[in-house]
Amino acid sequence: MALAAITEPDRPWTRRAFSPRFLEGRAWLRQQFVDAGMSVRLDASANLIARLEGRVKDAPPIMLGSHSDTVPSGGRFDGTAGIVAALEAVRALRASGHPFRHPIEIVDFLAEEPSEYGLSCVGSRAMVGELAPAMLAYTNAQGETLSDAIIRVGGDPSAIATLPKPIIAGYLELHIEQGVVLERNSLDLGIVSGIAGITRVEIVWKGAADHAGSTPMAYRRDASLAAAEMVLLVDRYARGFADRNEGHFVATVGVLEISPNAANVVPGGARMIVDIRAERVALVDEYVALLDRESTAIEARANVGRERFAVLSRNPPAPCDTHLRDLLDRSAAKLGYSSTMLASGAGHDAAFISHIGPSAMLFIPCRGGKSHTPEEWSEPHQLAIGAATLYETIRLLDGQNI
Amino acid sequence: MALAAITEPDRPWTRRAFSPRFLEGRAWLRQQFVDAGMSVRLDASANLIARLEGRVKDAPPIMLGSHSDTVPSGGRFDGTAGIVAALEAVRALRASGHPFRHPIEIVDFLAEEPSEYGLSCVGSRAMVGELAPAMLAYTNAQGETLSDAIIRVGGDPSAIATLPKPIIAGYLELHIEQGVVLERNSLDLGIVSGIAGITRVEIVWKGAADHAGSTPMAYRRDASLAAAEMVLLVDRYARGFADRNEGHFVATVGVLEISPNAANVVPGGARMIVDIRAERVALVDEYVALLDRESTAIEARANVGRERFAVLSRNPPAPCDTHLRDLLDRSAAKLGYSSTMLASGAGHDAAFISHIGPSAMLFIPCRGGKSHTPEEWSEPHQLAIGAATLYETIRLLDGQNI
Numbered sequence: 067m068a069l070a071a072i073t074e075p076d077r078p079w080t081r082r083a084f085s086p087r088f089l090e091g092r093a094w095l096r097q098q099f100v101d102a103g104m105s106v107r108l109d110a111s112a113n114l115i116a117r118l119e120g121r122v123k124d125a126p127p128i129m130l131g132s133h134s135d136t137v138p139s140g141g142r143f144d145g146t147a148g149i150v151a152a153l154e155a156v157r158a159l160r161a162s163g164h165p166f167r168h169p170i171e172i173v174d175f176l177a178e179e180p181s182e183y184g185l186s187c188v189g190s191r192a193m194v195g196e197l198a199p200a201m202l203a204y205t206n207a208q209g210e211t212l213s214d215a216i217i218r219v220g221g222d223p224s225a226i227a228t229l230p231k232p233i234i235a236g237y238l239e240l241h242i243e244q245g246v247v248l249e250r251n252s253l254d255l256g257i258v259s260g261i262a263g264i265t266r267v268e269i270v271w272k273g274a275a276d277h278a279g280s281t282p283m284a285y286r287r288d289a290s291l292a293a294a295e296m297v298l299l300v301d302r303y304a305r306g307f308a309d310r311n312e313g314h315f316v317a318t319v320g321v322l323e324i325s326p327n328a329a330n331v332v333p334g335g336a337r338m339i340v341d342i343r344a345e346r347v348a349l350v351d352e353y354v355a356l357l358d359r360e361s362t363a364i365e366a367r368a369n370v371g372r373e374r375f376a377v378l379s380r381n382p383p384a385p386c387d388t389h390l391r392d393l394l395d396r397s398a399a400k401l402g403y404s405s406t407m408l409a410s411g412a413g414h415d416a417a418f419i420s421h422i423g424p425s426a427m428l429f430i431p432c433r434g435g436k437s438h439t440p441e442e443w444s445e446p447h448q449l450a451i452g453a454a455t456l457y458e459t460i461r462l463l464d465g466q467n468i
Numbered sequence: 469m470a471l472a473a474i475t476e477p478d479r480p481w482t483r484r485a486f487s488p489r490f491l492e493g494r495a496w497l498r499q500q501f502v503d504a505g506m507s508v509r510l511d512a513s514a515n516l517i518a519r520l521e522g523r524v525k526d527a528p529p530i531m532l533g534s535h536s537d538t539v540p541s542g543g544r545f546d547g548t549a550g551i552v553a554a555l556e557a558v559r560a561l562r563a564s565g566h567p568f569r570h571p572i573e574i575v576d577f578l579a580e581e582p583s584e585y586g587l588s589c590v591g592s593r594a595m596v597g598e599l600a601p602a603m604l605a606y607t608n609a610q611g612e613t614l615s616d617a618i619i620r621v622g623g624d625p626s627a628i629a630t631l632p633k634p635i636i637a638g639y640l641e642l643h644i645e646q647g648v649v650l651e652r653n654s655l656d657l658g659i660v661s662g663i664a665g666i667t668r669v670e671i672v673w674k675g676a677a678d679h680a681g682s683t684p685m686a687y688r689r690d691a692s693l694a695a696a697e698m699v700l701l702v703d704r705y706a707r708g709f710a711d712r713n714e715g716h717f718v719a720t721v722g723v724l725e726i727s728p729n730a731a732n733v734v735p736g737g738a739r740m741i742v743d744i745r746a747e748r749v750a751l752v753d754e755y756v757a758l759l760d761r762e763s764t765a766i767e768a769r770a771n772v773g774r775e776r777f778a779v780l781s782r783n784p785p786a787p788c789d790t791h792l793r794d795l796l797d798r799s800a801a802k803l804g805y806s807s808t809m810l811a812s813g814a815g816h817d818a819a820f821i822s823h824i825g826p827s828a829m830l831f832i833p834c835r836g837g838k839s840h841t842p843e844e845w846s847e848p849h850q851l852a853i854g855a856a857t858l859y860e861t862i863r864l865l866d867g868q869n870i
Contacts, residue, residue, distance in 0.1 A: 245682030262681060266731060276837060278720035279664060279745045279813025280647030283707045290699055290721055297696035301685070308685045318680035319692055320731040322724070329668060329722040329741045330814075339731045343681045411681025412732075435678055 069094060069134065069150065070142035078440055079142050083135035083177035083188070084215045091134050095149065095174060102157050104172070110229050111192030112221030114174040118156055120464075122167045128463055129237040129423075130155065130456070131173035133189075133415060137180070141442025143242045143432060149174055151240045151453040158457050168235050168464050175415045176216070182206040183215060190415035192226050194422045199227065234423040236390050236463050239416045240452045241427060242444055246435035247408055254451050255405035256429030257394045261417040262314050262343035262409050263383035265350050269296060269361055270374035275326055275334025286332050290324045292361075292368040293336035297322065299360050300340055307353055313345030314409030317353065343411045345383045384417035390426030390463070397458035403451050428452060428459075471496060471536065471552065472544035480842055481544050485537035485579035485590070486617045493536050497551065497576060504559050506574070512631050513594030514623030516576040520558055522866075524569045530865055531639040531825075532557065532858070533575035535591075535817060539582070543844025545644045545834060551576055553642045553855040560859050570637050570866050577817045578621070584608040585617060592817035594628050596824045601629070636825040638792050638865050641818045642854045643829060644846055648837035649810055656853045657807035658831030659796045663819040664716050664745035664811050665785035667752050671698060671763055672776035677728055677736025688734050692726045694763075694770040695738035699724065701762050702742050709755055715747030716811030719755065745813045747785045786819035792828035792865070799860035805853055830854060830861075 072091045074080040081087045092114050099106045099116035106116045114134075117127065132148025152172045159166060176189030183204040191197040202213040202223050213223040243249075248256050273287035297319045304317035321339035340357065344350045358375055365372040391407075398405040410427060419425045430452040433443040474493045476482040483489045494516055501508045501518035508518045516536075519529065534550025554574045561568060578591030585606040593599040604615040604625050615625040645651075650658050675689035699721045706719035723741035742759065746752045760777055767774040793809075800807040812829060821827045832854040835845040 243682065244679050245684075246678070246687055247682075247684065250687070264681070276648070277646045277814060277839060278722050278743045279666070279718065279815075280645060280649075281718065281813070281837065282647075282649065282716075283703070283710045283718055285648055285652070288703065288720075290724060291703055294696035294699035297692055298700075301690065301693055305685045314684075316681065316683065316685055318690075318732075318734055320680050320733050320735065321729055322692060322726050322735070323729070324724050327723055327725070329743045330720075331722050332720055333722065333724070341680045341731045411683070412679060413681075435683065437679060 067142065069146055077139045079136060079140055080138050081134065081136045082138065083179065083181050084219055088135055089219060092174065095134060098153055099172065102153060103160055104156065108220045109193070110222045110225040111189050111197065112176045112216050112219045113189040113193060116172045118160070118166070118170045120167050120169040121165045125168045126233045126235045127169040127171040128460055129171045129173060129234045129419070130239070130460070131175055131237070131415065132239050132241060133175045133178035135177055135179050137438045139440055140438050141440065143442050143444050144244070144437050145178060147242055147430065147444065147449060147452070148240045151449060151456055154453045155457040155460055159460065166464050170460065176219070176221070178415050183212040185212065187413065187415055187418055188212065190418035193232065194418045195229070195231055196418060196421070197226060231422045236387065237416060237419040237423060237425040238390065238456060238459060239414060239427045240456050241414060241429060242432040242437060242442070243429040244412050244432065244435065244437035247406070248429065248431035249433070249435065251406065253406050253431070254403040254448070255398050255455060256408045257391055257398070257405055258386050258427035258429060259313065259391070259407050259409050260345045260383055260385035261414055261427070262345050262411050263347065263350060263381050264413060265342040265354065265380045266378040267340040267342065267354060267357060268374060268376050268378050269338050269340065269372065271336040271370050272373040273334050273370035274332065276332045278330045278332050281332055287369050288332050289336040289370050290333035292364050292370045293322060293324065293338055295364050295368065296338065296361060300357065303353065303356055307349055312349055314411060315344045315349055316411060317342045339378070345385070345409050347382060381413070384420045386426040387420070387424035390424050393459045393462045394426060394428055394455065397455045397462060401454055401458060403455060428455060469544065471548055479541045481538060481542055482540050483536065483538045484540065485581065485583050486621055490537055491621060494576065497536060500555055501574065504555060505562055506558065510622045511595070512624045512627035513591050513599065514578045514618050514621045515591040515595060518574045520562070520568070520572045522569050522571040523567045527570045528635045528637045529571040529573040530862055531573045531575060531636045531821070532641070533577055533639070533817065534641050534643060535577045535580035537579055537581050539840045541842055542840050543842065545844050545846050546646070546839050547580060549644055549832065549846065549851060549854070550642045553851060553858055556855045557859040557862055561862065568866050572862065578618070580817050585614040587614065589815065589817055589820055590614065592820035595634065596820045597631070597633055598820060598823070599628060633824045638789065639818060639821040639825060639827040640792065640858060640861060641816060641829045642858050643816060643831060644834040644839060644844070645831040646814050646834065646837065646839035649808070650831065650833035651835070651837065653808065655808050655833070656805040656850070657800050657857060658810045659793055659800070659807055660788050660812050660829035660831060661715070661793070661809050662747045662785055662787035662811055663816055663829070664747050664813050665749065665752060666781065666783045666815060667744040667756065668780040669742040669744065669756060669759060670776060670778050670780050671740050671742065671774065673738040673772050674775040675736050675772035676734065678734045680732045680734050683734055689771050690734050691738040691772050692735035694766045694772045695724060695726065695740055697766050697770065698740065698763060702759065705755065705758055709751055714751055716813060717746045717751055718813060719744045741780070747787070747811050749784060783815070786822040788828040789822070789826035792826050795861045795864045796828060796830055796857065799857045799864060803856055803860060805857060830857060
């Protein structure tokens, strides 16, 4: 709550990456890390990294993390929960008196949320060598490059390309679920099976924008009819794919626009973006092919042209490490917490960190599944259960019980 | 074309009511009327009225008219065609040497197009006593009242309420069809059966704006699904009603908006406006009741709430006078022009004038049915056919052939 209070005063809870508030939040975090006996540094891409040394020289660190930036008018838990739960776990580890074999690192990844520079997961991309030079040239509305913004918050973009990828014992990220599965099923924890890949398809329909009063029904080429058919098909097929139980599968028409969108004009155009999230690439391929086929059939049926059918983006899924998942599972069971395995439909820094080492995620419930809104909420005991499980998992990963 | 050339130079063809261009256009028109031997006046609601006296004292005038204002980036024919065809008919009447029994009036009605003050058909409403004082208080974006705007263009709003309604022998308005029926059937003229009533219904759906990645299909309350079902039903039922051949019937979902309209959020809300045009009130009532029933059924089926189902406006149809229709028909036949009877799906000043006397409309084809766009076009010979038929009809109405 203390970190959340560092917000733009007129629109809580806002702490945008690269903003003065963001730096205030990091200054506060840095102090907490220091008070917990950790050393703190910024890496070349301005990830804030706190470290507690272990007793085995040169052992790879157990990495914990999440992000302290927020979306505009966002919540107090998305990202922050993962950082403070990790901090609490480290405090408890120190208090336990057990000297750890591995160093423990807590990373506040830079700009996980979609930033003003048109990119999300800036810090985790950079850490795993996937922040391309072209991305560093992205600009915000004021024309500042991402590269200059990183310098402004203490990074050194020129060093990013040659940075060695860290070697880690494992990466663990606690996060609020941003969904309702745990709440509806009264479960304490979600052990994340994997982070779904996100594929976005844009479909554009073109008909004729005729006068709504004077154009007889039989003469129309109404693009909204094709779009409406497609909206229903996207949903119906997605339900079928989800029911196959081949991992998480959802599809959504989140963007739907008709033009000219005037009461007295037959819609001459319609545009939609289909967002598809799945744990298996094969399912996505099959689903996109199905939409392609069906939209061609609609074109003929509705007497409108399918002007565009384009895959806008296609991020692969990132399965969570099975060993880490097993440790999370054992920890939850040992502590008597109920849990289920579930996929993350949203993207996270863990998806990028999985490219350099074993990574896993732990979800805690959030009220009504709400996230990215001021109402975002998890109860203190839900956070405590998550932190305790994280603590126990770190102990297992470090080999404390061997 | 000379009148059309009086346009905002950067966005042809724009001559918005109350603008300096509009007054320029009227000054040009006034000169044409004077050159044709007509006297010109402005009435209290700033309708520009040109008059050619007849030989029978106190005979009610034969009124011709349309409007010289345009929509933004509109066309060169919508409105203007009716004014200039009437002017040409009057010139020909004078040239014929036949002294007319009735006076002939040509009215350039004020602000037929939806104006900046949120009202259309301002002048024709006023002439028939249907411009309510509340409407005179409507304001534009700059806060000017419609009343003040009418004063600015030469009217006297304080006199509108007590104005006697004119007594007329009949009202004839030539207009471009704004549809494709004449063009597709290679017809010269449309004799308008009536001006369809316009009913607008707003339907708002409310579901839950959940995360598109983390909300399983089975947990969703997607408002876009209800909207999509409704879009398809509006169209399907409208086709059925049109096929009954009980006059013109069309229905359109011209406005469709989902919220928050973001690729990664399940649509939590959807809003649509259904535009219904029909010549028979009974059909509209039956259709709206059907939409009401079906949308309630969808509510249950799609697991979303129907938050609003509201009739926003309900303008009754205005049948054209059967005697005038017959005169138009006889004139077209006499001159050897092909014609059909068809309804006007769009609103016109004639709908209001029909409240005070016999009114009828004559349509000429326009290319591709396009209107309210810069591409709006009718060929010179199509305009000439319309003007000739108008001329002949005025002669019949005046009793010239008796």
